Amino acid sequence: MNVSEVERREHYLNVNYGIRSWLLTTDHKRIAWLYLLSVTLFFFIGGFFATLIRLELLTPQGDLVQAETYNKLFTMHGVTMIFFFLIPSIPAVLGNFLVPMMIGARDLAFPRLNLASWYIFILGGAFTVMAAAAGGVDTGWTFYTPYSSIYSNTHVVLTVVGIFVTGFSSILTGLNFIVTIHKMRAPGMTWFRLPLFIWAHYATSIIFVLGTPVIAITLVLVALERIFRLGIFDPALGGDPVLFQHLFWFYSHPAVYIMVLPAMGVVSELIACFSRKRVFGYSVVAFASLGIAVIGFLVWGHHMFVSGQSVHAGMIFSLLSFLVAIPSAIKVFNWTATLYKGSISYDAPMLYALGFIGLFTIGGLTGLFLATLGIDVHVHDTYFVIAHFHYIMVGGSVMGYLGGIHFWWPKMTGRRYPEGWARLAALIIFIGFNLTFFPQFVLGYIGMPRRYHVYPPEFQVLNVMSTAGASILAVGYLLPLTYLIWSLRYGTVAGRNPWGARGLEWETPSPPPTENFERTPIVTEGAYAYEKAPEEISTLGRPAHV
Amino acid sequence: MSKVEPFQAHHFDDVEQQHEASWLGMWVFLATEVMFFGGMFAGYFVYRHWYLQAFAAASNHLDVLLGGINTAVLICSSFTVALAVHSAETDRRKPLIAFLLLTIVLGLAFLGIKFYEYHTKFEEHLVPGSSFSFEASLARPAEIFFSFYFAMTGMHALHMIIGIGLMTALIFQARRGRFSSFYYTPVELTGLYWHFVDIVWIFLFPLLYLLGRHL
Numbered sequence: 224m225n226v227s228e229v230e231r232r233e234h235y236l237n238v239n240y241g242i243r244s245w246l247l248t249t250d251h252k253r254i255a256w257l258y259l260l261s262v263t264l265f266f267f268i269g270g271f272f273a274t275l276i277r278l279e280l281l282t283p284q285g286d287l288v289q290a291e292t293y294n295k296l297f298t299m300h301g302v303t304m305i306f307f308f309l310i311p312s313i314p315a316v317l318g319n320f321l322v323p324m325m326i327g328a329r330d331l332a333f334p335r336l337n338l339a340s341w342y343i344f345i346l347g348g349a350f351t352v353m354a355a356a357a358g359g360v361d362t363g364w365t366f367y368t369p370y371s372s373i374y375s376n377t378h379v380v381l382t383v384v385g386i387f388v389t390g391f392s393s394i395l396t397g398l399n400f401i402v403t404i405h406k407m408r409a410p411g412m413t414w415f416r417l418p419l420f421i422w423a424h425y426a427t428s429i430i431f432v433l434g435t436p437v438i439a440i441t442l443v444l445v446a447l448e449r450i451f452r453l454g455i456f457d458p459a460l461g462g463d464p465v466l467f468q469h470l471f472w473f474y475s476h477p478a479v480y481i482m483v484l485p486a487m488g489v490v491s492e493l494i495a496c497f498s499r500k501r502v503f504g505y506s507v508v509a510f511a512s513l514g515i516a517v518i519g520f521l522v523w524g525h526h527m528f529v530s531g532q533s534v535h536a537g538m539i540f541s542l543l544s545f546l547v548a549i550p551s552a553i554k555v556f557n558w559t560a561t562l563y564k565g566s567i568s569y570d571a572p573m574l575y576a577l578g579f580i581g582l583f584t585i586g587g588l589t590g591l592f593l594a595t596l597g598i599d600v601h602v603h604d605t606y607f608v609i610a611h612f613h614y615i616m617v618g619g620s621v622m623g624y625l626g627g628i629h630f631w632w633p634k635m636t637g638r639r640y641p642e643g644w645a646r647l648a649a650l651i652i653f654i655g656f657n658l659t660f661f662p663q664f665v666l667g668y669i670g671m672p673r674r675y676h677v678y679p680p681e682f683q684v685l686n687v688m689s690t691a692g693a694s695i696l697a698v699g700y701l702l703p704l705t706y707l708i709w710s711l712r713y714g715t716v717a718g719r720n721p722w723g724a725r726g727l728e729w730e731t732p733s734p735p736p737t738e739n740f741e742r743t744p745i746v747t748e749g750a751y752a753y754e755k756a757p758e759e760i761s762t763l764g765r766p767a768h769v
Numbered sequence: 770m771s772k773v774e775p776f777q778a779h780h781f782d783d784v785e786q787q788h789e790a791s792w793l794g795m796w797v798f799l800a801t802e803v804m805f806f807g808g809m810f811a812g813y814f815v816y817r818h819w820y821l822q823a824f825a826a827a828s829n830h831l832d833v834l835l836g837g838i839n840t841a842v843l844i845c846s847s848f849t850v851a852l853a854v855h856s857a858e859t860d861r862r863k864p865l866i867a868f869l870l871l872t873i874v875l876g877l878a879f880l881g882i883k884f885y886e887y888h889t890k891f892e893e894h895l896v897p898g899s900s901f902s903f904e905a906s907l908a909r910p911a912e913i914f915f916s917f918y919f920a921m922t923g924m925h926a927l928h929m930i931i932g933i934g935l936m937t938a939l940i941f942q943a944r945r946g947r948f949s950s951f952y953y954t955p956v957e958l959t960g961l962y963w964h965f966v967d968i969v970w971i972f973l974f975p976l977l978y979l980l981g982r983h984l
Contacts, residue, residue, distance in 0.1 A: 406786060407781075454909065
């Protein structure tokens with residue numbers, strides 16, 4: 224197939240043109256693009272705040288910003304990255320694009336709700352950007368009361384409203400995925416033939432619909448307390464600030480799994496494709512996703528070991544936190560076992576997947592340190608915690624996201640990205656990431672607290688290393704932005720299945736037609752049948768015209 | 770593929786699949802609603818446990834008679850909405866519209882009584898804030914009770930207003946003949962939502978009005 228042929232064939236990108244055809248689309252693939260553009264914007268906004276933080280920490284004194292500004296910087300960095308990049312990134316972009324395609328459906332169950340969820344997301348984002356533009360917010364992304372509800376003089380209500388509104392976009396996305404996965408599977412696509420990406424998104428959706436409403440009502444109560452002085456969390460009014468922490472972490476710990484489960488789904492696809500093997504222990508990996516989602520709801524108290532909750536509660540939460548490590552470890556072992564005797568190729572998506580496994584393992588194991596009561600008391604609120612969760616969220620989720628974007632880029636655009644540049648970028652990101660965050664483990668261990676803009680001079684060497692790493696990381700993130708845009712016009716034409724991957728999404732042309740498939744596929748084989756020819760896994764693979 | 774009905778969206782294989790999807794979607798949404806109200810219930814229970822005496826005292830300031838009447842009104846409205854769904858199911862347009870109207874009237878009656886109750890609380894200085902006044906030793910925790918009272922019943926009232934809006938839209942659609950025994954999913958789902966809102970009240974009423982009285 225040559226270029227002109229791609230351009231002549233009607234597909235979801237050229238079926239109609241103009242801004243209206245995008246802003247009023249109900250095609251899940253186009254909505255995925257709307258999300259892709261918006262989360263990319265938020266990623267770079269959040270990255271901008273991170274840059275200022277790292278620059279300030281180059282020297283022990285506060286010479287770039289003062290304490291108040293610094294407080295706002297780390298708050299806005301956290302709020303933007305968590306609520307407006309990490310949570311929607313994989314589900315709303317890749318999930319939106321791929322969930323219907325992977326199960327052989329023509330769209331999500333509720334296409335208009337899907338578009339509405341994007342508008343809600345943008346509305347919430349607008350509130351938060353307004354709060355930032357009006358002077359920012361300084362409570363930390365955790366909004367701990369009573370500081371957030373009474374004492375902070377910054378734009379708490381505006382930010383909280385933004386997060387509240389955005390939460391509904393998560394809820395609607397999760398609801399749409401659950402219904403779609405239950406009701407829209409193609410004939411023959413049984414539950415245990417589903418790609419693990421789908422299982423991961425199903426588990427994520429459960430957290431979306433059960434966790435997000437709780438943060439919503441919690442933030443409403445904070446706003447009510449702030450506006451009307453209702454005494455709910457403020458101890459001066461008889462309220463209990465620890466109750467806020469319970470409600471907050473009831474959502475916000477599972478939210479960590481919202482961020483990492485979809486990345487795990489991506490990694491399962493990548494590892495299978497680039498080692499040409501079925502994922503080892505498919506059903507165990509599938510149930511591990513559900514296990515993480517369920518147990519993840521029972522561990523929130525490990526954020527509160529020093530908040531004055533009872534020692535017994537602390538012990539139980541510590542035990543439960545160890546338990547949630549088991550399904551995560553199962554996944555890591557099974558991916559490794561999948562690699563064993565596979566015929567491995569190191570294309571860029573695979574580099575990200577391998578990076579994910581290594582970095583997620585470090586992030587996960589240091590999570591066990593923090594789940595241990597005695598150690599947590601020592602490293603609580605230090606850079607050790609910062610390093611730990613950045614290994615999970617940046618080393619894990621962002622790596623998975625970038626791996627997925629590269630892997631499905633040919634499907635989304637019909638073009639291939641430049642492989643050499645992509646491998647280089649993956650390598651730069653891996654090096655930059657480790658140089659940024661590994662020193663922070665050491666900093667935290669020797670006692671540097673988080674959320675301070677000044678520090679004793681003996682911490683400077685490690686901080687300079689971290690800032691240097693962040694600069695490398697920034698280059699690594701700007702590279703894909705550049706060559707992916709370049710590839711839209713100049714990339715080589717991809718064809719149906721450039722990776723020789725298995726899965727329904729690879730059996731339809733790239734870019735896919737609006738209705739995804741030329742005819743409804745009938746599935747005859749489970750996911751990852753790499754030992755079989757593509758045309759053996761469904762009726763679609765038998766090409767109509769080759 | 771079976772015959773395509775006009776109300777069937779393009780991405781569904783058949784009407785049955787579309788109906789099942791909508792039905793499941795509504796139940797998932799109601800699950801999120803349970804969690805949404807659950808956050809407030811959890812908070813209420815914590816403070817009730819802490820400030821048992823104050824909560825009992827504050828609870829005695831609520832009007833059980835009005836709350837009871839409102840409970841009856843809502844239960845009746847659940848019945849009328851069930852009749853509306855049944856009318857749609859059996860293809861009777863006029864009763865459908867009538868029962869929807871009746872449900873709206875009952876919903877408005879509930880809101881009216883609720884508004885009157887809020888008004889009395891305002892006059893009795895029981896609205897949290899600077900003008901709040903209560904028996905001095907219990908004032909702080911009693912204010913928390915009323916914070917939850919207003920937050921929970923307010924959120925419930927907001928859900929009722931949304932429900933009334935939905936049913937108004939249904940009436941207009943029903944007048945245009947959109948529903949028949951083949952297709953009445955929106956009526957069914959709105960009915961489900963309305964029942965849910967009623968059930969929330971069935972929990973709120975004893976929790977806020979009744980529990981304290983036995984102490």
